Amino acid sequence: MPYKLTDKQFTSISKLSEEQRYDYFMRTVARWEEVWSLHSPDGWVELSVDDGQVCLPVWPHPDFAKAWAVSEWSDCKPKAIKLDVWLERWTPGLQDDDTVLAIFPVNEGEGVIETPEGMEKALLAELDQ
DSSP: OOOOOOHHHHHHHHTSOHHHHHHHHHHHHHHHOEEEEEEETTEEOOEEOTTSOEEEEEBSSHHHHHHHOOGGGTTOEEEEEEHHHIIIIIHHHHHHTTOEEEESOOTTOOOEEEOHHHHHHHHHHHHHO
């Protein structure tokens, strides 16, 4: 079960810069041990970054993911991935598929684009603190 966010917290966190949201994501995922993304009846939501590479958006809390589930993704629901499962299965799978991550995008911003290996290193460093 995710932690509770007030409307005020949601708004203030959403207004952080990409780098500040990235740091918030790492701290929060390390603490609560969940990565959130959007899932539809057809599977996980994927984006295309500027060079056409496949990108999976991820968030630290379901409310932020839900806020992105509009327009073409209105049938999507936030879905949690346990951190141990993420590190064990998702990181290698995303690497093999040459998929990058959009860390904590908000509104039309794409968030920080990171490789699965880069996100894993950052999360492991955060867990060590």
